[in-house]
Every structure is written in C-alpha cells, then in structure tokens.
Amino acid sequence: MATKRSIFEEVDSGGKPAEAPRGGMIDARPRGARRAVRIWLMILFALVVVMIAVGGLTRLTDSGLSITEWAPVTGAIPPMNEAAWQAEFDKYRAIPEYQLQNKGMTLEEFQFIYWWEWGHRQLGRLIGLVWALGFVGFLVTRNIPPGWTGRLIGIGALGGLQGAIGWWMVSSGLTGTALDVASYRLATHLGLAFVILGLIAWWTFSLGRPDAQLMxxxxxxxxxxxxxxxxxxxxxxxxxxxxxxxxxxxxxxxxxxxxxxxxxxxxxxxxxxxxxxxxxxxxxxxxxxxxxxxxxxxxxxxxxxxxxxxxxxxxxxxxxxxxxxxxxxxxxxxxxxxxxxxxxxxxxxxxxxxxxxxxxxxxxxxxxxxxxxxxxxxxxxx
Missing domain, CATH: 1.20.120 (Four Helix Bundle (Hemerythrin (Met), subunit A))
Structure with missing residues (x-):
C-alpha cells in the first residue's frame, strides 16, 4: 500500500531539502587566475617603465651606438678580456659618431657608454624572459582567463617587434654622416613602448574587476x-x-x-x-x-x-x-x-x-x- 505524501513535500525530492539555486552562466564559467595574471602584467609594466628610463639615459649619455651589432643571443655576454674590449672599441671607431664627434676617446671612456647600452639591451632580454616564463606558466597550468590568451601572446609579439625596431633605429646611426640615430626611428621605438604600456595598463584595469561586473x-x-x-x-x-x-x-x-x-x-x-x-x-x-x-x-x-x-x-x-x-x-x-x-x-x-x-x-x-x-x-x- 502506497505511503501517504505530505502536501508540502517537494516532488521528486526523495524527502530531501531542495538544492540552492546555482549562479548564472557567466558566474559558472572558469575565470582563470585573474589576480595572478594582473600581478604579472603589473611587473611587466614596471619593467617597461624602467626600460624607457634607461633608454632615455642611454640617449642622453650618447651611449646608444656603442654596440654596433645586433646579436639577440650571443650579445648577452659582454667582453670578458682586454682583447675582446679592444675588438668592440675598434668596431665603434669605424662609425661616424666616433670619427666626427668622439675621436680620441679612450678605452675607459668607451667602456662607460658600452655598459649603458649593454644594460639597456639586457633589460630588454629580461622583459622577454619574464613574459615567456609567466605566459608558459599560466598556459601549462590552465590559469589564463577565458578570452585572454591572444592578448597575452600579443604583448610578447609586440615585445619582439620592439627589439627589431630598436636595431632598425640603431642601424640608422652607423653609416653615412649621422652622429645620432634617425629621429623618426627613435619616435617609432618610443611610440611602440608607450603602446605596449598602454595595452598592459588597460588590461590591468580590466582584470581588476570581474567579467560580470564589466559586462x-x-x-x-x-x-x-x-x-x-x-x-x-x-x-x-x-x-x-x-x-x-x-x-x-x-x-x-x-x-x-x-x-x-x-x-x-x-x-x-x-x-x-x-x-x-x-x-x-x-x-x-x-x-x-x-x-x-x-x-x-x-x-x-x-x-x-x-x-x-x-x-x-x-x-x-x-x-x-x-x-x-x-x-x-x-x-x-x-x-x-x-x-x-x-x-x-x-x-x-x-x-x-x-x-x-x-x-x-x-x-x-x-x-x-x-x-x-x-x-x-x-x-x-x-
């Protein structure tokens, strides 16, 4: 004989309390490590700001043409002995800046401007490394927020383009009668740096708030x-x-x-x-x-x-x-x-x-x- 049901009993609940309603589809989506990605972007932002300042000081000390070759990998190692220093100095003495402006410069004076430009390039390599480690780490752990993979790849691509434009800028001062790099190339180089800064800042603002709130x-x-x-x-x-x-x-x-x-x-x-x-x-x-x-x-x-x-x-x-x-x-x-x-x-x-x-x-x-x-x-x- 069937057991009588209470008129207040939930249908198909088995006598158990009904579950609390779940959130909407927006809240149910995986959000990724928004806070961690935001902190990583803020670190990149700070490094780019330092890069801009070091680049400015490199220009103000007339150090930008001291390294006359673009070697993205081997260029990370500075001259390690007197012969290597002399070889770098000989390359610099062949360009117009030395012949028309700095003729008679000593090796010690050359080393001063060399270290400024080397530090500038090293900072660029560090930024690339921080981006690569962070991106790969978030990608492997699947912590990139939905829809953000392309944006984060874009930052890395722009960073690589910035390195190429940097050499394009430097190369303009290595031949002819130029004593400095071409101003329009310098403007392109700095302009791209501010584009990168702007994108990082904008995305940092967005990651500081939940997707549902932004929508x-x-x-x-x-x-x-x-x-x-x-x-x-x-x-x-x-x-x-x-x-x-x-x-x-x-x-x-x-x-x-x-x-x-x-x-x-x-x-x-x-x-x-x-x-x-x-x-x-x-x-x-x-x-x-x-x-x-x-x-x-x-x-x-x-x-x-x-x-x-x-x-x-x-x-x-x-x-x-x-x-x-x-x-x-x-x-x-x-x-x-x-x-x-x-x-x-x-x-x-x-x-x-x-x-x-x-x-x-x-x-x-x-x-x-x-x-x-x-x-x-x-x-x-x-």
Whole structure:
C-alpha cells in the first residue's frame, strides 16, 4: 500500500531539502587566475617603465651606438678580456659618431657608454624572459582567463617587434654622416613602448574587476564622454611622439626662452633644410615649436573634456578626469622648466616619467567611461 505524501513535500525530492539555486552562466564559467595574471602584467609594466628610463639615459649619455651589432643571443655576454674590449672599441671607431664627434676617446671612456647600452639591451632580454616564463606558466597550468590568451601572446609579439625596431633605429646611426640615430626611428621605438604600456595598463584595469561586473558596467556607458576620452588618448599619444622627435635631435636645448622662441612666436629659419619635409623631423626650432603647440592644444582639450566629465553621474569617472587634468598641468610645468634649463638629464628623465604617468591617467579616465563603476545613491562606488 502506497505511503501517504505530505502536501508540502517537494516532488521528486526523495524527502530531501531542495538544492540552492546555482549562479548564472557567466558566474559558472572558469575565470582563470585573474589576480595572478594582473600581478604579472603589473611587473611587466614596471619593467617597461624602467626600460624607457634607461633608454632615455642611454640617449642622453650618447651611449646608444656603442654596440654596433645586433646579436639577440650571443650579445648577452659582454667582453670578458682586454682583447675582446679592444675588438668592440675598434668596431665603434669605424662609425661616424666616433670619427666626427668622439675621436680620441679612450678605452675607459668607451667602456662607460658600452655598459649603458649593454644594460639597456639586457633589460630588454629580461622583459622577454619574464613574459615567456609567466605566459608558459599560466598556459601549462590552465590559469589564463577565458578570452585572454591572444592578448597575452600579443604583448610578447609586440615585445619582439620592439627589439627589431630598436636595431632598425640603431642601424640608422652607423653609416653615412649621422652622429645620432634617425629621429623618426627613435619616435617609432618610443611610440611602440608607450603602446605596449598602454595595452598592459588597460588590461590591468580590466582584470581588476570581474567579467560580470564589466559586462554590467558597459550598459551604463556615456557614449559622448567615451568618444571625447578616445580623442584625448590620441592627442596625448601625438604629444608623446613629438616629444620623442624633440629628444631625438636634442631640440629641447636649442631654444631656452618661454613662451617665445628666440624672442619670437615662431622660431627663426623653420624651413631651411632641403627637402622641406625633413624640417618636420630634423629642424630643432620647428620640431620644438610643434611640440609646444601640440602641448597647448592638448591642455585646452583636456580642460574641455574635464568640464564635460564633471556632469557625469559617476563619482569615479569625475575623479579619474580630475587626476588626469592635474597631471596634465604638472607635465606642462615640467616641460617648461626642462626647456628653460636647456634639458639637463635629470629634468629630461623626470619629464619623460611624467609622460608615462599622464599616459596611464588618460587611459584610466577613458577606461572609466567605457566601464563606469556602479555606486550607491550616496555616491560610494561598488
């Protein structure tokens, strides 16, 4: 005879309590080691920043052409005896920089600039090693978050491309009558470094929040402010490239008055190099003028975007654009001080580091417009 059931008993439960409902499909997906990958990317970011600083010091000490060959593997070993040092010195004495600028340099003086360039290249190898060990480790342990494998491979590929562009840059100063590397190649090299920094920073911001939260945040995007933020990123990058052109020809040391240039608004003889297009890369007055004007445009646009961002309902977005504008004023002040003091190395490096900070803050503000942080009625962010 069948046992009577209670009308309150769950059907097909066997008399057991019903299981608690499970999370949605987004939460059920494996997330990978988001925190560990983020820390790894932050380490890479710090190494690239150091690489940029060391590269700047290498240029300021005129050390970049001291190693005249590109040997990605064997070049990791420096000269180990007097004969090896002499062989490296003989190679350097065959290039225009020595013959036209450093003739009579001693072996000890050569060793000083050699060690700067060798250290610069070693740091590049270290960055590649840190990337490779981290990527392979996360790949083998299956800890790469879903959808992130291609992005992490891309960072490594860009790092390899950066090494090749570095040699392309150095090779431009080894022949002919050049005393330095070509400024446009230097700008390409530095520009790619900032692209790598920007990608790492953007992905670090994204990995700091769960995927579900990012997907939810996309619904609250402010399309107009996001477009303005994109233009701000582009103008900031342009200013960085123009700064690299200034550094490449030491244009920051030619006109040390401000706000005028040699007593006038426009520098003298801005188009005296033939053909005319070369002036935009090699004329120190015109290149510095472009960098100054671009800086004014960037600051004016930054103020405009900041004022627009003040109308954002999101506290974190308003704060991000406020930090960006504050750093923009600091960077402009650093640029003026650097110019009026004829760009000594410590101010030049500080100005370069300021560009890194500004770049990250601009990208952070843009990221906030793409993925605004939810907040309570009182304004506290989630």
């Amino acid at each position: 939810q945040a996309r619904r609250s995007r402010e399309a107009g402010l996001m477009r303005l933020g994109g233009w701000l990123v582009g103008l900031t990058f342009l200013q960085i490239i123009l700064g690299a052109l200034v550094a490449g020809i030491d244009a920051g040391r030619g006109y040390t008055d401000w706000p005028l240039m040699a007593g006038g608004f426009f520098p003298p003889y801005p188009f005296d190099i033939q053909p005319v297009w070369r002036n935009f890369f090699e004329n120190d007055g015109l290149v510095q003028f472009m960098h100054r004007m671009s800086g004014y445009v960037l600051l004016a646009f930054g103020i405009f975007v900041f004022l627009r961002a003040r109308r954002s309902p999101f506290t974190a977005t308003r704060g991000a654009f406020g930090a960006m504008l504050g750093m923009m004023f600091v960077q402009m002040l650093l640029g003026i001080v650097t110019v009026v003091h004829a760009a000594p190395w410590h101010l030049a490096i500080l100005h370069q580091f300021g560009a890194v900070v500004l770049w990250v803050l601009v990208l952070r503000a843009r990221h906030q417009t793409a993925y605004p942080r939810a907040q309570s009625v009182r304004g506290a962010t989630a």
